[in-house]
Amino acid sequence: MDDLSRYALILLAVSAAFLLAIVSSRLSGLLRVPAPALFLVGAAVVALLVPSLDHVPTRTVERLVTTALVAILFDGGMHIGWRRFREQAAAIAWLGVAGTVVTAAGIAVLAHLIFRLGWTESMLIGTAIAPTDPAVVFSVLGGQSIEGRTGTLLEGESGANDPVGIAMVVAILGAQAVGGSSALWHGIGEFAVQMAVGTAVGVAGGLLLRLFMARVPLPSEGLYALRALAGAYAIYGLATLGHGSGFLAVLIAGVLIGDAEVPYRTEIRRFHASLAGTAEIVAFVVLGLTVDLRSLGRDDAWLIGLVLWLLLAFVVRPTLGGLVLWPVRMRPGERIFVLWAGLKGAVPILLGLFIVGAGVAHERQLYAVVFVVVLCSVVVQGGLVPWVARRTGVLVAPAHDD
Numbered sequence: 001m002d003d004l005s006r007y008a009l010i011l012l013a014v015s016a017a018f019l020l021a022i023v024s025s026r027l028s029g030l031l032r033v034p035a036p037a038l039f040l041v042g043a044a045v046v047a048l049l050v051p052s053l054d055h056v057p058t059r060t061v062e063r064l065v066t067t068a069l070v071a072i073l074f075d076g077g078m079h080i081g082w083r084r085f086r087e088q089a090a091a092i093a094w095l096g097v098a099g100t101v102v103t104a105a106g107i108a109v110l111a112h113l114i115f116r117l118g119w120t121e122s123m124l125i126g127t128a129i130a131p132t133d134p135a136v137v138f139s140v141l142g143g144q145s146i147e148g149r150t151g152t153l154l155e156g157e158s159g160a161n162d163p164v165g166i167a168m169v170v171a172i173l174g175a176q177a178v179g180g181s182s183a184l185w186h187g188i189g190e191f192a193v194q195m196a197v198g199t200a201v202g203v204a205g206g207l208l209l210r211l212f213m214a215r216v217p218l219p220s221e222g223l224y225a226l227r228a229l230a231g232a233y234a235i236y237g238l239a240t241l242g243h244g245s246g247f248l249a250v251l252i253a254g255v256l257i258g259d260a261e262v263p264y265r266t267e268i269r270r271f272h273a274s275l276a277g278t279a280e281i282v283a284f285v286v287l288g289l290t291v292d293l294r295s296l297g298r299d300d301a302w303l304i305g306l307v308l309w310l311l312l313a314f315v316v317r318p319t320l321g322g323l324v325l326w327p328v329r330m331r332p333g334e335r336i337f338v339l340w341a342g343l344k345g346a347v348p349i350l351l352g353l354f355i356v357g358a359g360v361a362h363e364r365q366l367y368a369v370v371f372v373v374v375l376c377s378v379v380v381q382g383g384l385v386p387w388v389a390r391r392t393g394v395l396v397a398p399a400h401d402d
Contacts, residue, residue: 018281034382036136036284036345037375043288056289058357064286065350068279069162070250072346074232075276076159077254078269084152085255091153091328096160099324104130104168106316107308115304117362123172124355125366129312129373131165132158133345136378147395150334154341162347163248167194169351173358197244202252205235209253213262224264225271228257283346290353291371299365305372312373313381317342333392340388344377 085092108126111117117125132154146154168191175187209231218224232250239249262268296302318339325335352370356363389396 018278034136034378036280037378037382039281039284040288040291040349040371040375040378043285044291044293047289047291048293056286058290058353061286061290062350062353065283065346065353068283068286069247069346069350070233070236071229071272071279072276072283073159073162073247073251074229074254075272076155077251077256078258078272080152080155080159080255081258082255083259085156088149088152088156092156092160095153095157095321095324095328097164099157099321100130100161100164100168102320102324103312103316104165106320107312110311110316111304111308114307120172120176121361121366124169124360125308125369127165127168127172128351128355128366128370129308129344129348130168131161131344131347131351132342133162133347136343136345136382146389148334149330150337150394153328153330154338157338157342159251160248163198163245163251164195165347165351166247166354167191167198167245169354170194173354173360176358176360193243194245195248197242198239198246198248199244199252201235201239201242201244202249203256205231205238205249206253206256209235210257210260210262213257214260217263221264221267224262225268228268228272229275280346283350287346287349287353290349291368295364295368296372298368299362301365301368302372304365305369306376308369309373309376309380313340313377331393334394337388337392337394340381341385343382343385344374348374 104123104126106126107129108119108122111125112119112122171187171190171194174190209228212231213224213228218227232253235253236246236250238246240246296305321339321342322335325338328335330338348370352367356367360366388394
């Protein structure tokens with residue numbers, strides 16, 4: 001087979017895989033299993049059957065998923081918009097930051113006490129599984145959006161805690177590299193810099209991009225959405241080069257331009273929503289290829305993951321997350337729904353990849369544990385989200401463009 005035929009075969013395989021992923025939403029509805037779980041497990045099974053696929057370099061996977069997450073977070077920020085965010089800013093920031101910290105700490109303590117993991121390993125696994133994912137929630141609701149402040153809070157929390165979780169893992173790994181008594185202060189300092197620089201670049205970059213989009217006309221309608229996309233990746237790059245959280249910067253920029261009066265706003269929103277959906281498929285499929293299903297039975301990884309998920313879903317988030325959520329004025333039903341719908345997604349698995357290769361003890365076991373937690377969260381919790389929404393009186397409606 002010549003090079004052109006090989007390339008054509010690759011394109012055929014990739015396009016067929018994407019078509020299968022796109023139509024999997026119908027299969028998801030029939031099986032009552034969220035589509036992200038199908039992407040994740042399907043890719044892991046394919047990697048098991050085709051061994052050559054599980055040798056994708058970790059760094060390549062990290063870069064692909066990072067690229068996808070920028071698109072997802074930018075779209076998430078635009079979906080929230082400044083007006084909705086402003087009404088819930090304090091609650092979003094409080095739940096996104098404090099909720100992530102206490103959840104990570106609670107899981108870390110339980111992992112250390114129950115499974116005798118070292119403190120570093122316990123903190124890493126707690127931080128890795130703390131962030132939530134709104135894309136999974138909306139996927140299991142069949143493309144519908146959550147009405148009222150519940151939806152804004154859930155979206156805002158998950159958008160905020162992704163950068164927080166990533167910054168915490170980076171800080172812990174950096175502190176481990178430093179070692180000694182200064183490790184704690186190094187980790188805290190690294191986290192503070194990530195948050196401060198990410199916020200500053202996100203605000204400045206978002207305002208500049210908003211002004212650029214409103215004031216500078218372009219010769220073609222199709223270029224307007226591409227300009228916003230290029231701006232988002234530029235903001236991520238600037239924040240990362242400044243040792244800040246590029247993910248936080250992108251989220252903030254998306255919020256600032258989400259409801260701005262700019263030309264072709266509806267078309268821009270639709271383009272980025274479609275791109276975010278594609279990015280979600282890419283992230284879950286690529287991450288699924290990195291999972292060795294055979295490793296789940298080694299070192300009791302499946303058991304540790306199952307127990308930690310049960311503790312996370314029924315003990316840690318309801319209690320510690322509930323305490324953090326307590327000052328926020330909400331109906332009891334809305335409060336229960338927010339605590340239940342804190343589903344895990346691509347970010348915890350990406351954080352698990354950060355752990356692999358960082359010189360941490362039992363890194364492969366920790367990665368397998370994270371996979372089990374995410375899978376249980378998406379399948380079990382995700383599968384029950386529509387039922388919980390009905391039981392708690394949370395209203396959902398067809399998503400629409402403003």
